[in-house]
Amino acid sequence: MNCKQANELSIIDFLVKQNVHPKEKSGGKNFYFSPFREEKHPSFIVNSSNQWHDFGSGEHGTLIDLVMKLNNCSVNDALKYIENSSCSFSFHKQNCVEKSNIKIRQVKPYVTHKALLDYLKSRAIEPNKVKNEIKEIWYTNGNKIFFGIAFKNNLNGYEIRNKFDKRSIIKKDITSIYNGADRIVMFEGFFDYLSYLMLGWNKVQTDYLILNSTAMFERSIPILKKYKEKYSYLDNDKAGNDCFEKIKNEVPGLINRSDSFSHYNDLNDYLIYRKRLER
Structure with missing residues (x-):
């Protein structure tokens, strides 16, 4: 198409x-x-x-x-x-991320499939270093079987990625990761979160919030307001910039850290660049 x-x-x-x-x-x-x-x-x-x-x-x-x-x-x-028209939109007030025909067959605690491990490496993510952050999911859609890297959200839905596909299943929502900290860092997608960990920027105890889509920005506001320190690592594009401004209007004190990778679209692009320099 x-x-x-x-x-x-x-x-x-x-x-x-x-x-x-x-x-x-x-x-x-x-x-x-x-x-x-x-x-x-x-x-x-x-x-x-x-x-x-x-x-x-x-x-x-x-x-x-x-x-x-x-x-x-x-x-x-x-x-x-x-x-793949089974993928879902997230429309507020309509309770509409639908289950469609998708049925989860298995969620493995660790990513083990070679194709998925290779995909992680192509994004400069070392599987062993993030093995506790992601899972491997197998699911059916009609008569077809699919698999991918799964990242769970707050409504027990999943963000799924592989080399050829990017989708959400079950329910769309943000992902909150609580470590008992008084500071929080916000990302647009979970590969940005994984990239942050790979860069070693997580030396201070921190809670994390992953939007999983800029359309989810309003759900982040009540969470961010609870923290003394809050930092944003959204993408350096119009969608990311607009999203940051909308959230900042509601959350005083939100600090924009996207300038730490200002020449790159997102944190993962920056990580890939850094890894190439190390070779």
Whole structure:
């Protein structure tokens, strides 16, 4: 599937496949609660031209644009996400990250499959150093069997990654890791968290918060407010910068540490660069 083919797919039909339905319909427009904030009145609209508009932020676009923004992913990842229509959107107030046809067969305590170990190494992550942070998951979707690196969230759902796929299953949520600290560090994705550990920046006792998607930012706010020291290592792109500003408006004292890898999109990119220099 290419971009043209993907954007010809109906956004409304795609959302229906996720069991995400409009709250209102009027004048050829479908009104949803925005996926990017909590709200009492739906302001996210899909029109008859197959375009979405978020009237709260002024943003709009195609199906690919929506998937990229929701998951903070690349065009290629968005295409894969769209192709597998069982993947779930996270729409506030609609209780909608659906189980679809996915059934977990096994969750192994450690990652052991060679393909997954090789993938970790390709991202400059040494499996033995992070073995307690991630798991290996096997699951079915219809008649097909899949496996990947699994990172659990606060609602017992999983973020899953392998060389060819990036998805969330069961339920979408943030991940909180508590170590009894009075400081907390926030990341956008779990590979950023793993990269932080690989860089050895975890020398001080710290709690961690992984958003798993910038669309989850509002769930981080009450947690961050509890800490005296709070640091952000979100991505150095528009989505990451916008997310930081939204959170900082609600959380005084949040310190932006993304400048520590300012020439790179995210912390994992920086780690990969550092590892190459060491060779």
